[in-house]
Amino acid sequence: MHDDANDDRLDLAFTALADPVRRRIVARLSRGPATVNELAEPFAITKQAISKHIQVLEHAGLVTRTRDAQRRPVHLNPARLEMLTAWIDRYRLVKEQQFRDLDAVLAGESADPKP
Amino acid sequence: MHDDANDDRLDLAFTALADPVRRRIVARLSRGPATVNELAEPFAITKQAISKHIQVLEHAGLVTRTRDAQRRPVHLNPARLEMLTAWIDRYRLVKEQQFRDLDAVLAGESADPKP
DNA sequence: CCTTTATTCAACCAGATGGTTGATAAACCA
DNA sequence: TGGTTTATCAACCATCTGGTTGAATAAAGG
Numbered sequence: 700m701h702d703d704a705n706d707d708r709l710d711l712a713f714t715a716l717a718d719p720v721r722r723r724i725v726a727r728l729s730r731g732p733a734t735v736n737e738l739a740e741p742f743a744i745t746k747q748a749i750s751k752h753i754q755v756l757e758h759a760g761l762v763t764r765t766r767d768a769q770r771r772p773v774h775l776n777p778a779r780l781e782m783l784t785a786w787i788d789r790y791r792l793v794k795e796q797q798f799r800d801l802d803a804v805l806a807g808e809s810a811d812p813k814p
Numbered sequence: 815m816h817d818d819a820n821d822d823r824l825d826l827a828f829t830a831l832a833d834p835v836r837r838r839i840v841a842r843l844s845r846g847p848a849t850v851n852e853l854a855e856p857f858a859i860t861k862q863a864i865s866k867h868i869q870v871l872e873h874a875g876l877v878t879r880t881r882d883a884q885r886r887p888v889h890l891n892p893a894r895l896e897m898l899t900a901w902i903d904r905y906r907l908v909k910e911q912q913f914r915d916l917d918a919v920l921a922g923e924s925a926d927p928k929p
Numbered sequence: 930c931c932t933t934t935a936t937t938c939a940a941c942c943a944g945a946t947g948g949t950t951g952a953t954a955a956a957c958c959a
Numbered sequence: 960t961g962g963t964t965t966a967t968c969a970a971c972c973a974t975c976t977g978g979t980t981g982a983a984t985a986a987a988g989g
Contacts, residue, residue: 706834706837709834710832710834713831713837716902717828717831719824722821722828729905729906729908729909730908734965735966735967736964736965744948745948745950746966746967747948747949747966747968750966751946751948751967768956768957769956769957769964770956771965775905775909777906777909780902780903780905780906780909781906783898783902784899784902784906787831787895787902789844790841790843790844790890791892791895791896791899793844794843794895797846833977849935850935850936851936860980861935862936862937862938862978863977865937866976866977866978867977869937883987884935884985884986884987886935886936
């Protein structure tokens with residue numbers, strides 16, 4: 700269970716969130732779907748650039764798009780966000796457990812760190 | 815509470831994890847500290863490249879370094895990983911609550927979606 | 930001293946990325 | 960039909976990034 704197949708998806712998702720504009724888009728979409736024009740409005744960059752950012756998020760599986768007449772609202776996909784927290788917690792929790800173990804040893808609970 | 819000051823730190827941390835080599839380094843460090851040479855061993859790239867990756871992780875606050883004679887072991891910093899899960903969950907959970915609300919409406923619990 | 934081990938610095942290169950402008954397509958509205 | 964809105968595609972440019980090689984630093988061990 701090495702998660703080799705998931706590596707590409709993690710790459711795309713972390714890369715997508717490694718940009719402040721795309722993170723603000725995610726924050727906005729958490730409050731409901733929006734179109735490209737609505738998303739571009741609070742930014743000082745062109746709509747074409749926002750469209751590219753949304754393509755990055757879509758390719759990473761973080762958002763999906765629907766059809767509503769000539770509009771194409773963008774929706775957030777929380778399942779992909781959950782995949783990221785799962786990966787991070789996997790290593791964060793292991794390390795934090797080591798800290799707790801060390802604290803226990805220093806407190807003299809078992810007094811047998813390792814020969 | 816806009817997290818403007820945290821934006822740079824999020825940038826650095828997400829960028830750092832947006833690379834499979836650096837993610838493997840984090841995975842390795844979750845099991846204990848290691849030197850540059852030990853970290854470079856399983857990879858097909860030079861130690862200089864690994865050293866650069868560690869600098870990226872260190873600049874992002876994800877790892878720290880200590881001195882042990884001529885060795886400089888690298889340690890994982892779980893607090894920074896926790897910062898990332900906090901950011902992601904902030905928006906993931908809002909969206910998931912919307913799904914639960916929608917399910918409740920569709921089930922006819924309140925029958926008052928919005929005019 | 931000289932050598933070994935561990936690591937970084939400097940210069941360089943190929944490719945990816947973020948942004949721009951201009952043209953284009955698709956659906957609506959008059 | 961023609962015109963507006965919405966969104967994308969194509970070409971281009973400046974910058975960033977990951978990797979390389981080669982030289983340089985620092986601390987032990989002879």
